[in-house]
Amino acid sequence: METTQTDPDTETTRPADNEAAVGVEVEGLRKSFGDTEVLHDINLSIKPGEIFVIMGPSGSGKSVLLKTIAGLETPTKGRVTIAGHDIAERGSREKVHMALVFQAGALFNSMTVFDNLALYPTEHRLHGRKEIEKKVMDALGILSLEDARDKMPSELSGGMKKRVAIARALVMEPQLMLYDEPTSELDPIMGATISEVIADLRQEVGLTSIVVSHDRDLSLTIADRVAILMDGNLLAVDTPDKVRNSDNPVINDFLNPVIDVNNPRFKQKKAAS
Amino acid sequence: MKKQVTEILDDVGSAAVLVFRSMAYTPKVFGNWNRFIEQCHLIGYTTLPIVAILSFFIGSVLALQTGYALVNLGGETFIGAIVGLSMARELAPVMVAILLAGRVGSAITAELASMKVYNEIDALVTMNIPPERMLVMPRLLAALAMMPVLTIIGNVIGWIGGAVVCQYVTFIGVSTEVYFQSLKSVVTFKDVMDGVIKAEIFGFLVILIACNTGLRTKGGPREIGSSVTRAVVVSLITILVLDYFITRALM
Numbered sequence: 001m002e003t004t005q006t007d008p009d010t011e012t013t014r015p016a017d018n019e020a021a022v023g024v025e026v027e028g029l030r031k032s033f034g035d036t037e038v039l040h041d042i043n044l045s046i047k048p049g050e051i052f053v054i055m056g057p058s059g060s061g062k063s064v065l066l067k068t069i070a071g072l073e074t075p076t077k078g079r080v081t082i083a084g085h086d087i088a089e090r091g092s093r094e095k096v097h098m099a100l101v102f103q104a105g106a107l108f109n110s111m112t113v114f115d116n117l118a119l120y121p122t123e124h125r126l127h128g129r130k131e132i133e134k135k136v137m138d139a140l141g142i143l144s145l146e147d148a149r150d151k152m153p154s155e156l157s158g159g160m161k162k163r164v165a166i167a168r169a170l171v172m173e174p175q176l177m178l179y180d181e182p183t184s185e186l187d188p189i190m191g192a193t194i195s196e197v198i199a200d201l202r203q204e205v206g207l208t209s210i211v212v213s214h215d216r217d218l219s220l221t222i223a224d225r226v227a228i229l230m231d232g233n234l235l236a237v238d239t240p241d242k243v244r245n246s247d248n249p250v251i252n253d254f255l256n257p258v259i260d261v262n263n264p265r266f267k268q269k270k271a272a273s
Numbered sequence: 274m275k276k277q278v279t280e281i282l283d284d285v286g287s288a289a290v291l292v293f294r295s296m297a298y299t300p301k302v303f304g305n306w307n308r309f310i311e312q313c314h315l316i317g318y319t320t321l322p323i324v325a326i327l328s329f330f331i332g333s334v335l336a337l338q339t340g341y342a343l344v345n346l347g348g349e350t351f352i353g354a355i356v357g358l359s360m361a362r363e364l365a366p367v368m369v370a371i372l373l374a375g376r377v378g379s380a381i382t383a384e385l386a387s388m389k390v391y392n393e394i395d396a397l398v399t400m401n402i403p404p405e406r407m408l409v410m411p412r413l414l415a416a417l418a419m420m421p422v423l424t425i426i427g428n429v430i431g432w433i434g435g436a437v438v439c440q441y442v443t444f445i446g447v448s449t450e451v452y453f454q455s456l457k458s459v460v461t462f463k464d465v466m467d468g469v470i471k472a473e474i475f476g477f478l479v480i481l482i483a484c485n486t487g488l489r490t491k492g493g494p495r496e497i498g499s500s501v502t503r504a505v506v507v508s509l510i511t512i513l514v515l516d517y518f519i520t521r522a523l524m
Binding site: 072104108123178 | 384387388391392393395396398399400401402407
């Protein structure tokens with residue numbers, strides 16, 4: 001399938017100047033589960049400090065791509081390098097600091113919200129106790145979660161869990177932040193807040209962010225570049241404006257679906273089959 | 274059949290990898306001291322009451338059965354020796370290991386399987402906190418620390434259970450002095466140590482199987498339940514099969 005990919009060096013509109021930010025290279029990536037290949041020859045070059053959004057319908061392989069970039073899935077073929085380190089190699093995590101915000105939060109259910117956030121700096125002995133407490137409370141403050149510090153994850157709503165997961169990732173002060181559907185299950189205001197947090201992090205610390213999302217507002221507002229993934233193929237990798245104005249009907253239909261009650265899609269599919 | 278063999282080999286292989294990776298973090302136990310103590314509390318302290326109750330009754334029943342068989346042959350003075358040896362060399366370590374599998378192993382598998390299914394393990398990996406260091410190593414070391422304690426307490430309480438039966442069951446009527454004299458004349462330090470070695474091996478394997486099965490869980494809530502069942506069944510089979518070979522090797 002044809003992919004239009006712009007050169008990140010020339011097209012990224014808001015380059016970051018943070019030396020700590022890392023670039024991500026995805027080369028010839030294929031991922032199969034059994035006999036089913038879910039990612040077909042993916043090539044991507046994500047620049048340090050860039051906000052890169054991966055969009056696509058459910059089941060298109062977005063989350064698998066994100067998990068493969070995070071090193072949680074091993075590529076069947078190809079490789080992912082972050083700041084030049086092959087993420088599949090043991091020990092690469094010590095060289096690259098990344099945080100992944102999981103779709104369902106993945107909070108540690110046996111720990112309070114505070115302990116969830118404090119785990120990373122405590123385990124890695126990054127700061128003293130008071131400093132950790134300050135950083136945790138700062139992160140909770142950004143996401144309006146101060147009152148939740150002593151709650152257990154089971155006491156939180158779905159949206160709060162997601163915000164805690166983002167706060168936990170913030171405390172890690174990563175070079176690369178990966179978000180899996182960060183605004184799903186959130187109300188519009190909180191969704192906008194999260195989008196602003198993602199954009200602000202890049203401005204403040206030049207963080208590289210890779211976001212998997214269905215959220216058009218988030219994708220087309222804060223992204224430097226957007227990738228459209230469908231059925232495991234990259235249809236386009238371009239700036240939000242170019243993707244929005246794409247003449248590819250599949251991309252147009254995905255970004256601006258028309259609800260036609262007289263000729264619904266499921267009936268069209270049924271008729272076609 | 275081929276699939277089942279592959280699954281068994283997969284389990285064995287991943288358990289071997291897990292044990293090497295986890296034990297490589299042993300020097301970091303002091304950095305995980307609270308977790309180690311918490312696991313010692315869970316494996317040792319909370320298991321102790323049930324170990325005490327079962328040991329007492331196993332010792333009692335053993336004395337009752339041997340008393341019933343030997344009293345007509347005039348062999349009641351051997352009851353102490355038989356109960357003492359059986360408890361020390363066989364029953365205490367096996368019983369403690371079985372209790373560990375049912376009570377602690379199942380809980381560990383359920384916890385780790387749940388963490389796996391709900392992405393908590395993946396979260397740890399992305400945080401560069403190896404699950405082997407945080408979740409497995411403290412549990413394995415706690416099992417090694419607590420199994421001898423539980424086994425020796427099980428021995429002593431089992432012996433006391435036998436003594437009580439010998440003293441108070443009228444058709445046996447062996448005094449506590451005679452019972453313990455017989456026990457001391459036969460049971461050696463080596464017998465107790467052999468039992469402790471067995472318990473160490475069983476305890477370590479039970480916790481390893483529990484952790485490995487939990488961490489290999491895929492799917493949802495139903496698979497968590499299946500993993501718990503699988504961990505307990507595999508642990509029981511491992512204990513009983515290995516028991517013969519370890520016993521033979523220690524003779």
